[in-house]
Amino acid sequence: MNKKVETQGKRILLSETVELGHKNQKGQVFTDPNEMFFDAERTPAFLTGSEVIREAIKRSSLDISVAYPITPQSEAAALIGELYAEGYLGDYFRGESEFAVMGECAGAAFGGARVFTTTAGPGTMRAMENFPMWAGSRLPIQVCVTCRGINSPLSIQPDTLEIYYLLETGMLVWHAETAQDLYDWILGGFLVSEQPDVHVPLALCCDGFFVTHTKDTVLLQSEEMCLPKYDPYRSPVTCMDMEVPPVRMMRDPFVMKSNYISYMTHASWQLEIHAAVERSRKHTKALMGGSLIETENLDREILIVSSGTAVSQGREAIRLLEEEHGIKVGLVKIKSLRPFPHEEVREATANAKHIIVPEFNVVGWLAREIKAIVPNNERVYAGPHVAGGMTMPSEVIVEEIMKHLGIKANTLSSRGS
Template sequence: MQKTEQVQYNRAGQRIVSPDYLLFEAPREKQFMTGSEVVKEAVKRASVDASVSYPITPQSEAAHLIGELWVEGYVGVYFRGESEFGVMSEVAGCSMAGARTITTTSGPGTLRAMENFPMWAGSRLPIQLVLMARGVNAPLTIQPDNLEISFLLDTGCMIWHAETAQELFDMILAGFVVAEQPDVHVPVITAIDGFFISHTREAVMLPPDDIALPPYNPYKSPMVPLDMEMAPGRFLRDPYVMKSNYISYAAHTSWQFEVRAAIERSKPYAKHYLRGLIEEFGDPEAEIVFVASGTAAAQAKEATLMLLHDEGVKARVVRLKTIRPFPTKELIEALRGAKYVFVPEFNVIGWLEREVRRALYGNLDVPVIGSPRVAGGMTMPPEFIVKEILQFLGKEVKHVV
């Protein structure tokens, strides 16, 4: 007698399917939507238990749309926090209690909540934060800029950087799957460049909305969730870690290394669900290589095509999908044969340039040029990139104004 598999449904009545089916196999239909709307569509298919929000541009619309999902029955718990710091504390509580949790933030909101992010990581909470990066400076700005990513690099969270709204959709779903792996179990920050992705419309391929990820099982966590047997007071573990003595120092040191080791253990999962940790574009033999992430990679790709077709200069792009874990091995292999490496960025300090230099140091001897770089809301047209490359190479600028 043939055995039939029992169909399971989540609280919203959606059919539970495997992550591989949802991300790779399910049929998809084309939609035209903003990045903020894409966040709603991803969360709708993610069997999310809880979300807490606080409005700050440009993530306010995404947070509002998650609230609509709560009204529609797709999210278990949703409320507004009293501040960005409060939100990040409250989602920690949700996650400690065993809930699959997501929230969003931007710019100054990220900074106000900063203390919580290493706490998430140290508590091994697989919270997902959708970061819609924006400028951080005085006078106040709400313009595109991803400076704040540099502040998050060493908090103990995974950090992925989406290039498009399509990738944002897929990364949100994949983020829950990877972060919740028992040997990983750290937060994941899914970052986009605010406004460029959050407020523009593009074609996005979506699977049916009557299927969803399997619910989160908190009892596979390396940290026991809070329940009737694990009271909140016991969550901090033994009191010796709070003391000032050698045992305390050793415990805290080993735990910090363990959190970062967990990020490294995420690599094979991320490689599978993101279809690789990096993407290569352009002429594989080109000696001029752009290393970029987010929308800077999209502009670098356009510049690569312009360099080839208009100027007769071969170039290629190595796009990093994940910043933490940093794809050091993949980057080194991709840059073999490069003569010059350019790192275009939407921030003033060049945090990705620093990461690239650190990865290549002692492994590959190739000049790294932290350029072109714009900040504070400036755009980076591909013509601007092409002009800067040609001037660096000492070539005549023929077609670029």
């Protein structure tokens, strides 16, 4: 079975210097991304999320990947190593720690390389200092964050708390629901983050195990296609030039000579990074089908609004609510967290009386984001929450919604008794 992917909105902007139609050393053809994403025939494959990462990187014209093992991203990192052995990327090695990995990725990106790495949970936290540095240095590195628990007691199970810490690093932050999202957004992420008016890193997040280790049917382009190579000279910051910001800013004595100059330099640069994230909106919309959200049945008074695999659990909860209780609920799937779809969410939820936000973390960071932007935010119900890797059965979402509506329902623990 072959299938094309349809899209709306603007097309992906491409460097005029790329050599489309030429072949790399593996015989892959450098292909216009617009053809790869929107026109090329696709064939289904039944893969784990880790295998999906391998397939995306195989078509990414990647220059370098640096790896360090931590569950649940270790398998993906190892599979990228196999691609290096097969000749699909320029360099690959293991760093000394998660912190070292992100510094080594920065060095490669400063030198003009297209860079990809993976991390998870405590690894994300150990590496955290590097992420604002990447953004401030305008390095379009992509890191796939396979979310897991970060707090004590230790858990290797899915928990999206680390996304909360990433939101204000200056990076783009996307949250994949499915393996198909993960595959498409790895490829598309390079194109968005490398745009001259963007040129900041991307944290592409997915929920560990739920996505990385389960199998799903994913539509793939021919492996004979690959993205055009990264053109570092489209960067708004000259490649490894020590006389222009941000590199000079980080080492030049003028910062120590004048507090006023230092304050102004840092303030203006941080504002520019936030502006770059905002400018990515138009490119991200083009990649994601014309919108940063997906919606179903917005005419309903109750809406589930979520991101990642909580969306999948919400879909099943919607089916159960209608079939078992006659309660009709709509859905809003948030795909990009930075930039955040403020206008789309406000418009989608304008007529809802109840906005339910299930999350795989204890703090409810997505509900906070939504409460901050929608009018009459008492409509937003933060929950249900699970944390530390607990699963969130769709029945739990059903129970929470019925409890919120004041309708008595059997608890999940009483089912079958």
